Amino acid sequence: MIELHDVHKAFGANRVLRGVNLTIPKGESMVIIGGSGTGKSIALKSILGLVKPDQGQIIVDGQDVDKADRDAFLARFGMLFQGGALFDSLPVWQNVAFRLTRGTLKRPKSEAREIAIEKLRRVGLKPDVADRFPAELSGGMQKRVGLARAIAAEPEIIFFDEPTTGLDPIMSGVINDLIREIVVEMGATAMTITHDMSSVRAIADRVAMLHDGVIKWTGPVAEMDASGDPYLDQFIHGRATGPIEAVR
C-alpha cells in the first residue's frame, strides 16, 4: 500500500503540491488524472524519491520512504516513462535487462538476454527487435520496450507516466490493454498518471483527480461518471467552462 500524507512541494513561488493525501491499496490500479502542470508527475516522482517533498510523509507498505534502504526500495518498483526514456547507447535487450545486468539483481548475460526477449514477447515485440537500438524503433515500439523494461525484474509496484502520450488511438488502446493485462497478471500495485480518459477507463480500479495541488476527488472508476464533483465532471467531459479555469 502506498500512502501520501499532506505532501507539499514548491519550486520557487510555484506551489505545485499543496497537501496531497492519497492511499493506493496493495494490488490495485490507481489512475491520477488532472490538467497539465497540476503536479501529477511531481507526486509520482516524490514517491520514487526523484523529487524531495518540502513537507509531508510518503509511506510504502508501512515504511517511510525517507528511511528505507534506497536500493532495496527502488528494486520493488518498475516505471514506464512518458517518452520511454530508453538509453540510446544500448540495444533494446540491454535496455530491458538493464536491472538484471548490474547490481543486486545481476544475472548471467545469457539469462538476462533470455528474460529480456521473453518480456519483449510479452509486450508484443518479436525477438529480432532485441538487437536494434531505440532510435530505430517507432514511438509505439519504444513504449512497448519501456513497458518491457518496467516489468523485467517482476516489480511489486509499477508506475506509468502518461503511457499513451504521442500514440495514435489504436496504439493507445493496445498499450492500455497491455498495461491492464500485465498489472492483473503480476498482481502488482499500479499508479498511472494521464489525461487520456480512454486510458483511465481501461487501466483504473480507482481514480484520483488532482487539481490546484490537492486531490479533489477519489473513488472507484465505476463511480467516476456519477460523482457529482464539478471538477471531475468538467475534466472527464472535456468542457471548456467550469470550475477549472481554461486559458484561451
Next chain:
Amino acid sequence: MSALSLLLSPLARLGAAVLGLCAATGRIAIFAGQTVSHLARPPFYTREFLHALFQIGWLSLPVVGLTALFTGGALALQIYAGGARFNAEAVVPSIVAIGMVRELGPVLGGLMVAARVASSIAAEIGTMKVTEQIDALTTLSTHPMKYLTLPRVLAATLAVPVLVAVGDAIGIMGGYLVGIARLDFNSAAYLRNTVDFLEPWDVTSGLIKGAAFGFIIALMGCYYGMNSARGAQGVGRATKAAVVAASVMILAANYLLTEVFFSA
C-alpha cells in the same frame, strides 16, 4: 529611480555577479567532491569506463596530433625568425622541445580536447536529462554519478596525459621537419639538441598538467550536462557553457600549475 539607487545600481549588479560566481564555484566544487568520493565506493562500471576511454582518448588522437604537428612547425619558424635578431638560431630545437612539452602540448591539447569532449559529454548527458533517462537510471537502482560522471572523469584524467605525450612527440617532430626542410638544420644535430636540453621534469610537469586538464574537461561536461535546462535550447546552453568553462579553467589552472612548478 532616485539618484542614489542609480549610482548604486552598477555596484549591485557587480555584487550579484560576484555572488553568482562564488555560488557556481561552490556547486562545481561540491560536484567534484561527490565525483571523487564515488571512486572509493562500489560498484565501478568498467564497461562505461573503457567506452569513455576510447571516446575521449583514442578518438581525440587525430585532432590533438594535427594541432601539435602544425604548432611545432610554426613554433620552429617563429623561434628561428626571433632568434636570428641576435644570432641565436641554434636554440630552435631546444626551445621547440621545451615549449611543446611544458606549455603548448598540454594547453593546446587540453583546449582541443575540451572543444571536442566537454561539448560532447554535456550534450549527451544534457539530452539524457531532458529525456528523463537520468531519472530512469535512478529508478533502475543505478546512481547517475557512478554510471555517467565517474567513468568519464576518470577516463579523461588518464587519457589526456597520454594524448599530451603523443602530442609532445608529434609537435617536436613538426619542429624537426620544418627545421631540416626549411631552416637547413642538420638532422642529427637537431635531434641531439632536442634531447640534450630536455629534462625529465619538463615532460613530467606537462603530463601532470594534462591530467589536471582532463579532470577539468570531463567534470565541466558532466556538471553542465547534469544541470541542463529543458529543451534543445537548454542542452545548447549547457554545451556552450561546458566548453567555455573548461577552456577558461584550463588556462587558469595552467597558470597556477606553472607558478607551482616553475616559479623561482
